[in-house]
Amino acid sequence: MSSLVFYLLTVAIFFCIYCIYGWGLNLQFGLTGILDFTYITFVAIGAYFAGVAALQPGNGGIGGQYILGWHLPFPIPPIIGGIAAAVLAILVGYVGLKRLRSDYLAIVTVSVGQIVWTLIGNITPLFNGWDGLAGVPQPFNSVFQLDFNHYQWVFLVICVLFAALGFLIIERLTHSPFGRVLRAIREDEDVAAALGKNVFRYKMMAFVIGSIYAGVGGALTIAYIGAFNPSGFTTMETFIIWAAMLVGGSGNNRGMILGAFLVPVLFNEGTRFLPSPPGNPLLAESIRGMAIGLLLIFAARYRPQGILPERKTVFRLDGLPQGGEAGGDRLVPQ
Amino acid sequence: MAIVSFPSSILKVTNLAKSFGGVKAINDVSFIVREGTVTGLIGPNGAGKSSVVNAISGFTRVDRGVVELAGHDITNQAPHRIAARGLIRSFQIARELQKLTVLENMMVAPFQQLGESPWRALISRRAVMREEREHLAAAVDWLQMFNLFPLRDEYAGNLSGGQKKLLELARALMAKPKVVLLDEPMAGVNPTLAKTLQGYISRLRDQGVTFLLIEHNLSVVEAICDHVVVLAEGAVLAEGQMNELRETEEVISAYLGG
Ligand SMILES: Nc1ncnc2c1ncn2[C@@H]1O[C@H](COP(=O)(O)OP(=O)(O)OP(=O)(O)O)[C@@H](O)[C@H]1O
Ligand SMILES: [Mg+2]
Numbered sequence: 300m301s302s303l304v305f306y307l308l309t310v311a312i313f314f315c316i317y318c319i320y321g322w323g324l325n326l327q328f329g330l331t332g333i334l335d336f337t338y339i340t341f342v343a344i345g346a347y348f349a350g351v352a353a354l355q356p357g358n359g360g361i362g363g364q365y366i367l368g369w370h371l372p373f374p375i376p377p378i379i380g381g382i383a384a385a386v387l388a389i390l391v392g393y394v395g396l397k398r399l400r401s402d403y404l405a406i407v408t409v410s411v412g413q414i415v416w417t418l419i420g421n422i423t424p425l426f427n428g429w430d431g432l433a434g435v436p437q438p439f440n441s442v443f444q445l446d447f448n449h450y451q452w453v454f455l456v457i458c459v460l461f462a463a464l465g466f467l468i469i470e471r472l473t474h475s476p477f478g479r480v481l482r483a484i485r486e487d488e489d490v491a492a493a494l495g496k497n498v499f500r501y502k503m504m505a506f507v508i509g510s511i512y513a514g515v516g517g518a519l520t521i522a523y524i525g526a527f528n529p530s531g532f533t534t535m536e537t538f539i540i541w542a543a544m545l546v547g548g549s550g551n552n553r554g555m556i557l558g559a560f561l562v563p564v565l566f567n568e569g570t571r572f573l574p575s576p577p578g579n580p581l582l583a584e585s586i587r588g589m590a591i592g593l594l595l596i597f598a599a600r601y602r603p604q605g606i607l608p609e610r611k612t613v614f615r616l617d618g619l620p621q622g623g624e625a626g627g628d629r630l631v632p633q
Numbered sequence: 634m635a636i637v638s639f640p641s642s643i644l645k646v647t648n649l650a651k652s653f654g655g656v657k658a659i660n661d662v663s664f665i666v667r668e669g670t671v672t673g674l675i676g677p678n679g680a681g682k683s684s685v686v687n688a689i690s691g692f693t694r695v696d697r698g699v700v701e702l703a704g705h706d707i708t709n710q711a712p713h714r715i716a717a718r719g720l721i722r723s724f725q726i727a728r729e730l731q732k733l734t735v736l737e738n739m740m741v742a743p744f745q746q747l748g749e750s751p752w753r754a755l756i757s758r759r760a761v762m763r764e765e766r767e768h769l770a771a772a773v774d775w776l777q778m779f780n781l782f783p784l785r786d787e788y789a790g791n792l793s794g795g796q797k798k799l800l801e802l803a804r805a806l807m808a809k810p811k812v813v814l815l816d817e818p819m820a821g822v823n824p825t826l827a828k829t830l831q832g833y834i835s836r837l838r839d840q841g842v843t844f845l846l847i848e849h850n851l852s853v854v855e856a857i858c859d860h861v862v863v864l865a866e867g868a869v870l871a872e873g874q875m876n877e878l879r880e881t882e883e884v885i886s887a888y889l890g891g
Contacts, residue, residue, distance in 0.1 A: 468755060475754030475761060476746045479733070483741045486730040493690065493724075494808055495716035495744045504751055612737055613786050619770045 308451040310568055312523055315458035316516050317559035320540050322469040322552055323512025328541075329549035329609070330478060331505040332485035333396075334405035337412030338513055338540055341384040343532035345514025346521040347419070349380030350432040353522070363427035373438030377461075377518035384514025387415075388507045396502045412534070420529045431528020435521050454523055461519060465512060469552050472508070474612070481505050482550075535588065539563055542591050546598045548605025557606055566591050643668040643843050644689070644720075644812055649698035650867075651688055658684040659695070660867035666812070666860075671834060671844040673858035673875065675851070677888050680864040682847045683725050686814045689845075690722040691715045702812065717744060719811035723804075723818060725847070727797035731790030735781055738789045738800055739772035740765070742807035772807060778833065779803045780826060795821045802830065812843045819853060831857050851875065851889075863888060 320342060327333040348367075351357075353376040356368030371379070395407035420429045427433075437450060438457060445453060472478050480501055483491045488498050521527045539562055547558020567587055598605065644666040651659040659681045666672045674682050687693040689700050691712040700708045707715050730738050746768070748754045748761035776782040779799045784792065789800060802818045819827040827850075834844060835857050848854050854861060855875040863870040863878060865887040871878055878884045 471755055471758070472751055475751075476740070476748030476765070477751045477754045479737060479741055480749055482733055482737075483730050486732055487728050489692065489712070489724075490728050490730060491741070492712040493692075493716055493722055494742050494804070495713050495721075496741075496749075497711075497713045508751065609732070611786065611788070612734060614736055614740075614769055616769065616773060619766065619773060 305448060305451060308455055310564055312451070312455050312458050313568070314559055314564050315455075315462040316519050316523075317540070317543060317563045318462050318556050319465045319512055319516040319519070321543050321547070321555040321559050322465055323509035323516070324540055324544050325509075325549060325552060325555050326469060326472065326481070326505050326512070327509035329544060329551070329555075330473060330485060331481040331502060332401060333502060333506055333509075334401050335408050335506070335509070336405050336541075337408040337415075337537060338509075339532040339534075339536040340408075340412045340415050341387060341510040341513035342517035342520070342536070343419070343527070343529075344387050344415070345377075345380030345384040345517030346527045346531070347380075347426045347432065347517075348383035348514075349376035349518030350435045350521045350527055351426065352376040352379040353435050354432065357427070363430060363433070364424050365427050365432060366425055373457075373522065376522065377515050380518030380521075381511040381514040384510040384517070385507050387411075388510035389503070392503045392506045396499055396506060412537070416529055416532065427528075429529055431526060431531070432521065433526040435525045435527075437525060438522050458519060458523075461515065465515070466552065466556075469512075473552060477501075477504075479612075538588075539567060539591065542595050545605060546594060546602075548607035548609065550609030551605065551607045554605050554607030561606075562591060562594065566594060641668045642666065643703050644845065645699075645701040646685070646689065647699045647701075649685065649688055649695055649700070651684060651693060651695045651697075657867050659688060659698075662698070662864065662867065662869055664862045664869055664872060666843060666845050668843050669838060669841050670859040671838050671846055671857050673854045673861035674845055674847045674864060675849070675854060675861060675888065676864035676870070681867040682864055683816055684867075685864070686722055686816050686845070686847065689715075690720060690814060692722075716808070719809075720814065721805045721808045721810035721812070722814035723801045723816055725816040725820075727794070727801040729789035729792065729797045729800055731788060733789055734786050735776065735789050735792070735800060736769075736772055736785040738804050739775060739807045740768055742804050743768050743771075744808060775803045775807055779830075795823060795826075798822055799826070799830075806837070810842065812845070814845045814847075816847045817849065818846070819848065819850065827853070851879075 324335065324338050327335050351365050351367040352369050352371045354365065354368050355370050357363060357365045391407060391411050395404035419426055422428070437454065439453060480491065480496050483496065484498055484501055492498050543558035543562035544555055546561055547556070548554025642665040647663050649659050649662040662685060674685065676682055684693065688695045691710050691714070694709050698708070699706060702715070702718055702720055705718065707718065730741065733741070747757060747764050754761060773782065776785055781796060781799055781803065784796065789797070792800060798818060798821050802815065805813055819830060822830065831853060838844060846858060858875060860872065861875050861878055862872045863884050870887055871881050871884050879889065
């Protein structure tokens with residue numbers, strides 16, 4: 300297999316994973332208006348827990364030290380990753396979502412991100428500290444016995460399946476009465492409460508479901524790369540996912556697909572091919588950040604709703620039981 | 634002032650008090666709203682009318698006093714719990730869900746919809762769709778009554794001020810409330826439509842819905858309120874029928890003028 304095909308497969312796999320990330324964030328922010336500025340932390344928790352669920356018990360030696368080491372077969376690790384992210388979301392939600400003001404959660408998430416990052420880096424027995432996990436087994440590879448190159452195809456199929464399922468679920472939720480309540484909360488929490496909706500509970504559900512997407516995406520990431528460490532979940536990563544959502548169109552899951560293509564793939568991956576001047580290895584990285592920043596500014600200026608904005612819900616009314624006209628007999632609709 | 638507790642009182646407010654810093658928005662307010670009546674709540678600007686509505690509906694915590702709904706103590710309960718008991722309030726300044734269409738605003742209102750559970754939304758799609766059709770039919774009826782049907786697919790944020798007030802009222806009624814607290818529902822609504830709304834409120838009352846109505850237009854109050862409570866400076870000044878109150882000295886000097 301040529302290295303180009305290999306590269307394109309890698310990009311396709313990350314494209315799928317970014318879609319999954321994006322849909323989760325979109326449920327949280329695009330639909331519900333929750334400001335989660337540490338989305339990547341939930342990705343990381345999912346990745347770590349999926350990793351230690353798939354790894355052999357740690358021996359403290361070359362493989363490093365870490366908890367669990369359950370050596371569970373795929374697809375159990377991603378499930379565990381999703382659950383772990385959900386548990387963290389519940390904890391964070393209890394602290395941050397009780398208050399009415401959305402900026403309160405924003406601050407809480409930023410703090411949680413810092414705390415988790417520092418703890419995971421410094422408490423080596425958890426996930427092998429700053430070195431992180433490595434040698435996480437690839438799903439089904441022992442079954443197929445494929446070489447590394449051909450295995451790419453298998454993993455792409457796995458990712459496409461996860462993404463397809465993720466899309467189906469998120470679309471159903473978005474266009475259901477549940478999604479409608481979330482959007483009502485986004486528009487005006489008081490109105491939602493005045494209509495009997497338990498705002499805290501709904502925000503918590505959106506936060507948790509979104510975090511499950513993060514956790515599962517993280518689990519796929521570690522299953523693919525086989526390794527994960529604190530450099531994999533920096534603020535920049537959250538920024539990229541946010542940028543993808545805002546550029547693609549918050550509140551629109553298809554827009555999110557577009558955003559996942561434009562931002563992480565085209566801008567973040569594409570700029571890797573820019574010639575890097577010798578002696579300045581950090582320049583390319585900085586240019587990437589700037590390019591995404593510029594894209595965001597342009598989007599905010601010319602397309603504030605994103606390229607594919609939230610679609611208007613238009614109900615089909617044909618075949619409805621006919622009601623009275625204004626002043627008609629049926630005053631209380633039954 | 635003696636409060637006679639009618640057996641049919643559905644909403645009972647006793648010795649309510651609420652201060653904001655130094656401002657005593659509600660001083661000591663007691664009154665009852667009897668089931669199946671339209672009770673007016675009138676008084677000068679700043680009298681505390683909206684504050685009373687906020688206190689009853691759980692949007693502000695009261696410092697003192699008791700609010701009972703159908704015999705249950707609902708004092709300082711969370712707004713969504715109070716709403717769940719069948720008490721729906723509207724806001725003085727219409728609060729439409731801007732980026733939801735008019736029809737969607739209506740569709741949010743029904744209580745405990747099946748599809749509001751994410752799990753049910755995923756696995757019971759058929760049943761959810763069926764329920765949606767029922768709610769849609771009701772929503773369409775209401776919108777037709779309020780002359781909002783042609784605007785059903787418009788974002789609520791794009792409505793005119795008066796249309797937003799109408800939507801606010803229609804949405805409250807869509808929730809099939811037992812008790813409705815309306816904070817100046819006709820403010821900004823054109824006279825013809827306001828007349829029609831009065832007719833609706835009276836007819837809903839005849840069907841057993843209870844209203845507490847804040848309104849500055851006294852001819853409206855006189856036309857549809859069975860009983861009127863006059864607030865001034867956070868306290869009940871007088872209560873009775875509107876035509877009696879017009880003759881009452883305190884009410885004239887505090888509110889009516891002349
Ligand atoms: N959240 C608040 N913070 C501070 N003061 C408040 C608050 N809400 C109400 N007040 C004060 O309480 C008093 C009563 O206000 P309220 O809104 O209840 O009056 P109102 O009777 O509804 O008047 P209007 O007819 O103008 O609507 C006013 O003096 C107001 O300034
Ligand atoms: Mg008021």
